[in-house]
Amino acid sequence: MAxxxxxxHQKIAQLDVLIDNAGVYADTNVNILTINHELLASTMNANTFGAIRMVQAFLPLLEKSPDARVINVSSGYGALEGLS
Structure with missing residues (x-):
């Protein structure tokens, strides 16, 4: 990504809107009580920390816009409820 x-950063002067809709879903017939730590860590890394890294990467361009917006798109898979 770097x-x-x-x-x-070299091609545009500013960024007005950043839309982040990336995410992963580990469809492995597990729930929050049975998921292994590696799969949980990789899912959290992509879905939580990935969104943060994306904003951090583009923050300098967003700050140059007079009315910048960050839009994070999720689905039902992004919810913690119903995982048990």
């Missing part, structure tokens, strides 16, 4: 971010 190369693409650097290229974009």
């Amino acid at each position: 190369t693409q971010v650097k290229t974009l």
Whole structure:
């Protein structure tokens, strides 16, 4: 991702809207009580920390916009309820 971010920083002056809709769902017939730690960590890394890293990467361009917005798109899979 670093190369693409650097290229974009060189090509545009500002970023008005950042839409982050990336995420993963581990469809492995497990629930919150039976999921193994590695799968849980990789899911949290993508779905939680990935969104944070995306904003951090583009923050300098967002700050140049007079009315910047960050839109995080999720689904029912992003909810913690019903995992048991």
